Amino acid sequence: MERTPYGFLLVSLGGFLGAVARHAVDVGVGGVLAAVWSGGGPTVLGGTATGAGTLVANVAGSFALGLLLTRASGDRTRLFVGTGALSSFTTYSTFVSDAVALGTPAGAWYVAVSYATGFAAAALGLAVGGRDR
Amino acid sequence: MTVSPLVATALVGVGGALGAASRHWVGLRTEGRRSILLVNALGSLALGAVSAAPIGSTAALGLGVGFCGAFTTFSSFAVETVRAASETGNRAAAVVAASNIAVALVAFLLGSLLVTGVFG
Known part of the structure; x- marks a missing residue:
């Protein structure tokens, strides 16, 4: 299944949705922050690089993937939702880009906070999913 | 240049x-x-x-936010790190966590420097 064209199609469709959802979260969170602070920050790819939107997507996606991997029964769900949507909803490259744009020491804190909350979320997802099984 | 939300969605998707x-x-x-x-x-x-790179916001959305964003992953990385901790121990998890940020950070700066060297 995972090596077939159908498998790649499922991953691609999931990837489309995951990337679009991440962009929506980034724009949404960025909009809220801009309204609250009304100040400029470093810009990356046309957006303000607070990293907040990426952080929200990464933490939520890590929890959901932990949950999925312990609960998902079929290959189709794993490929579409896991490898496709959730893995594309979260991102490492934009996370690094935001950390660099924030500079020191804010960037180092951003990495530390992302790691701590991301790992906790993944562990929670795995624990919740693995319970009563 | 401003990209309409619909075009942005299509490019990122x-x-x-x-x-x-x-x-x-x-x-x-x-x-x-x-x-x-x-x-x-x-x-x-x-x-x-x-x-x-000196590219427009249209290309940046598709290549940067869309392709690079989805090609890399934080959730699989987080789950694998947690699994490494429970299967092999905290030391193995620390190696996974540290190697990803160290290598990705150097790679990002290298990519940026290479392009700046060519176009700058």
């Missing part, structure tokens, strides 16, 4: 679909943790290059 399929392709050829490190390093190198 198509980039994301290609990024996810490419990551899946790498994943079929490389073992778990190594494949995550590989895609995160390559994707960060590419994003560093895209960020520094």
